[in-house]
Amino acid sequence: MEKIYNFKEVEAKWYKYWIENKIFSTKPDKNRKPFTIVIPPPNVTGSLHMGHALDNILQDIIIRFKKLQGYNTLWVPGTDHGGIATQNVVEKLLKKEGKTKYDLGREKFLEKVWQWRAETGDIILEQLKKFGCSLDWDRTAFTMDESRSKAVKKSFIYLFNKGLIYRGKRLVNWCPSCSTALSDIEVEYENEKSSLWHIKYPLKDSKEYVIVATTRPETILGDTAVAVNPDDARYTKLVGKTITLPLINREIKIVADYMVDKSFGTGAIKVTPAHDTIDNDIAKRSRLDIIEIINAGGTMINVPSKYQGLNTEEARKEIVKDLDAIGSLVKTEDYTHSVGKCYRCSTKIEPLMSEQWFLNVTEMSKKAVEAANDGITSFHPKSWKKPYIVWLENLRDWCISRQIWWGHRIPVYYCVDEKGNRNNCKSIASFDKPVECSCCKGKNFVQDEDVLDTWFSSALWPMSVFNWGEDDNNEDLKYFYPTSVLVTGHDILYLWVARMVQFSLEFMKNIPFNDVFIHGILKDKHGRKMSKSLGNVVNPMVIMSQYGTDALRFALAQVAAPGRDLQISDELFLTARNFANKIWNASRFIIMNSEGIDKLDNDIQLSELADYWIITEFANTVSKVKAAYESYNIDSSVREIYDFFWTKYCSWYIEFSKIRILSTNLNTKKQVLSMLVHILKSTLQFISPIMPFIAEEIWQILNKASNIKTLSESSLFEVKNGNAESIEKMKVLQDIIVNIRTLRSEMNISPAIKLEALFNVLEDNKETIVKENENYIKQLAKISTIQFCKNMKRPKNSALAITGSFEIFLPLEGLIDTKKEKARLMKKIGFAKQEVDRITLNLDNENFIKKAPDTEIEKIKTRLNEAKLKIEKINGTLKFLE
RNA sequence: GGGCAGUUAGCUCAGCCGGAAGAGCAUUUCCCUUACAAGGAAGAGGUCGCAGGUUCAAGUCCUGCACUGCCCACCA
Numbered sequence: 001m002e003k004i005y006n007f008k009e010v011e012a013k014w015y016k017y018w019i020e021n022k023i024f025s026t027k028p029d030k031n032r033k034p035f036t037i038v039i040p041p042p043n044v045t046g047s048l049h050m051g052h053a054l055d056n057i058l059q060d061i062i063i064r065f066k067k068l069q070g071y072n073t074l075w076v077p078g079t080d081h082g083g084i085a086t087q088n089v090v091e092k093l094l095k096k097e098g099k100t101k102y103d104l105g106r107e108k109f110l111e112k113v114w115q116w117r118a119e120t121g122d123i124i125l126e127q128l129k130k131f132g133c134s135l136d137w138d139r140t141a142f143t144m145d146e147s148r149s150k151a152v153k154k155s156f157i158y159l160f161n162k163g164l165i166y167r168g169k170r171l172v173n174w175c176p177s178c179s180t181a182l183s184d185i186e187v188e189y190e191n192e193k194s195s196l197w198h199i200k201y202p203l204k205d206s207k208e209y210v211i212v213a214t215t216r217p218e219t220i221l222g223d224t225a226v227a228v229n230p231d232d233a234r235y236t237k238l239v240g241k242t243i244t245l246p247l248i249n250r251e252i253k254i255v256a257d258y259m260v261d262k263s264f265g266t267g268a269i270k271v272t273p274a275h276d277t278i279d280n281d282i283a284k285r286s287r288l289d290i291i292e293i294i295n296a297g298g299t300m301i302n303v304p305s306k307y308q309g310l311n312t313e314e315a316r317k318e319i320v321k322d323l324d325a326i327g328s329l330v331k332t333e334d335y336t337h338s339v340g341k342c343y344r345c346s347t348k349i350e351p352l353m354s355e356q357w358f359l360n361v362t363e364m365s366k367k368a369v370e371a372a373n374d375g376i377t378s379f380h381p382k383s384w385k386k387p388y389i390v391w392l393e394n395l396r397d398w399c400i401s402r403q404i405w406w407g408h409r410i411p412v413y414y415c416v417d418e419k420g421n422r423n424n425c426k427s428i429a430s431f432d433k434p435v436e437c438s439c440c441k442g443k444n445f446v447q448d449e450d451v452l453d454t455w456f457s458s459a460l461w462p463m464s465v466f467n468w469g470e471d472d473n474n475e476d477l478k479y480f481y482p483t484s485v486l487v488t489g490h491d492i493l494y495l496w497v498a499r500m501v502q503f504s505l506e507f508m509k510n511i512p513f514n515d516v517f518i519h520g521i522l523k524d525k526h527g528r529k530m531s532k533s534l535g536n537v538v539n540p541m542v543i544m545s546q547y548g549t550d551a552l553r554f555a556l557a558q559v560a561a562p563g564r565d566l567q568i569s570d571e572l573f574l575t576a577r578n579f580a581n582k583i584w585n586a587s588r589f590i591i592m593n594s595e596g597i598d599k600l601d602n603d604i605q606l607s608e609l610a611d612y613w614i615i616t617e618f619a620n621t622v623s624k625v626k627a628a629y630e631s632y633n634i635d636s637s638v639r640e641i642y643d644f645f646w647t648k649y650c651s652w653y654i655e656f657s658k659i660r661i662l663s664t665n666l667n668t669k670k671q672v673l674s675m676l677v678h679i680l681k682s683t684l685q686f687i688s689p690i691m692p693f694i695a696e697e698i699w700q701i702l703n704k705a706s707n708i709k710t711l712s713e714s715s716l717f718e719v720k721n722g723n724a725e726s727i728e729k730m731k732v733l734q735d736i737i738v739n740i741r742t743l744r745s746e747m748n749i750s751p752a753i754k755l756e757a758l759f760n761v762l763e764d765n766k767e768t769i770v771k772e773n774e775n776y777i778k779q780l781a782k783i784s785t786i787q788f789c790k791n792m793k794r795p796k797n798s799a800l801a802i803t804g805s806f807e808i809f810l811p812l813e814g815l816i817d818t819k820k821e822k823a824r825l826m827k828k829i830g831f832a833k834q835e836v837d838r839i840t841l842n843l844d845n846e847n848f849i850k851k852a853p854d855t856e857i858e859k860i861k862t863r864l865n866e867a868k869l870k871i872e873k874i875n876g877t878l879k880f881l882e
Numbered sequence: 883g884g885g886c887a888g889u890u891a892g893c894u895c896a897g898c899c900g901g902a903a904g905a906g907c908a909u910u911u912c913c914c915u916u917a918c919a920a921g922g923a924a925g926a927g928g929u930c931g932c933a934g935g936u937u938c939a940a941g942u943c944c945u946g947c948a949c950u951g952c953c954c955a956c957c958a
Contacts, residue, residue: 188908281956390885490952565951574907582918585921590917741924847937852901858900
């Protein structure tokens, strides 16, 4: 074995093997419990980033652990067509050729997108393989393949016929750059510096006026009212009066509406129902006219010719200038407010009136809320439950249509005449083009031009990957559905998770998953979001090639506390890589020493204190690790395994084992090697969900590569029970060893120099423990001989190491620096005195004695005695240093 | 405006069933000891954000405040 773990070779070898032997393929098996995860399908655009790495690695860890526990695990892979995002990417490519999608036309353009997907779509899947993901590749799905399309159509038609999907002209969020409507949740708000313009609105036939404050003066041309709060004493007498709008002299009313905040600006607001959500609501309540003045291209319409055709920004400049000129502009102040932007291209959203398809979600939301309240869907961490419910409760109807070409085209057909003009017949939702119109018997139809929001097909994903829509009663769906857990970041909790629950409750009458595991969002080492503009994006592929996949996985798992954002840095990966190397070398030591010895791990025998101790420590670790895995606290499993393996197993147990390994008695050697191998193999099982490659490699070497069966196909070993006593006893030895080492280190005594030790026994019952393990103390503390005695005075020129049970004198003729030794001991007395003071204070407290539990009192009394004894002994020794 | 997190060693974070402050990285000293220098041994470093309260005992429970971050909201 090489001295340094060569991850490149190992990773390539094992993933290939796993795939070729279909280790991750699963079929329904009624004798075993299923455990299912459906991948959050990454968009086919581009490649996977660190966030994907985190999300998928966490899923893989859970799946692999459950598999070891004996579940029939299935993890379904797939990708998302990614609607707007993908269309934008392809449009950009076209732009480089100097073309637009309109040059190609719908059909040709779509061909182009499909072609692009064929070329690049699989990059992502290959990357998932590199992460080591144990996905069942035979089930790879795509949100726009045939089966998934059937699911989309089926659900749409069902909802349409139920009257939940309807078409209407409403105020929607419009992205002028993507030229499509967006749902409320696809709008992201950002604070932006702007101005607040105060404008005089004169009352008709009067010298009086009302001042309104606005951030959008250009929409003045679309105003159809001024609104004030009905309780605002300043304005009560003006409600119902008429105002003449500046610049265009349109007469509008002053209306009262509770929505108006008295304290904002002047307490009076201009109402532009066609281009503002609140204004639109006010207009509904007060039955105001709606005048559209901005079109889908973001330019002014239905306005005086001097403004006609300007974009909103130009119009704003002109209008402010003109208002100023006629003396209507009272003042302009700096103002910061939040502005809605497109989540795909960051263009400012233009609210405008548009004919769109909507899904009425009222009933679905109610059911989803019930499911969450009843705990049928449970959140990890649970703090997400409340925001999730609040969101569902305040949901407006979902705008599901998009004016783009790439996506599931809305399966609604309109009856048309020969010239293509729409007849006044009922529109039909149908899988295929209808044959005959039920109203007029006409035979000509056109399909709706719009496509569905990409999240519509995503919402069906957990069902559609099992071919719901094509065959609703298939075995897979019956067996694997509902899935066990959904793993995702909180950024798409509403966008996606909530909708899957809604759709699943509607179509399957069941939840799509039992648990929702919400992890944090990745940040850089300074806590900043990773973004291309900051240049702090860490590419997982680069990390893998530098540190190895297991290191990447370990590092991410280590910081993946549920719900908390995680910061990653080079040091993190370095630590992870070092840990892999530690595992490698510990294994290497054991493997090198077991050459020529067969069947090591069967039937282990505990013969010495260290054996009982390590078994006990391991049993404790295992129970913590299991609990951590099961509650999605992957970070704690990592910590527990790391600490156990490095500190307990390597630093203590392996060091202890060396004496027996070097023993000439073959049975002794075999016994300890069996212990070592047993614990190692068991540890490999527990670390394998996190570091599958190195675990598999060592597992195979340990199993002598014959009759190969992979680690992931093994079942967790039974863990033997230990005893708490062994931990106490081992502590005695560790105390002695550490104390002597500290002394040596502080006195600068080279490990090459072996020392004689005199053990003055303070606690009789501890003597046996030491006697039985004398060799280990000698070995690890570099002691040549140990002599036991009682009531001994400090020999000349010796240094003192003191534990709870022993006073250890180390004769240091020629090595001891009396001054140094004195200072060292004085420091120890200092610590002990602090301890005595602290405990005495407690014991002197009547209430403490009265109210604290006896065990606690006993405990600190023991500590007090130890500290006092220590002081006494050290003082006794100090006398000899005078 | 509402809600949710966080605030512990120089940095990143554990600890939160209340009973002697922990890890990794960085740092200091010693050591290339036959598993590992990507390592070993030892050390230094913390009035656990602030102020109250409950308690014999508070990093840990309660209240308030401050700062940081996130989410939600119709900031016109």
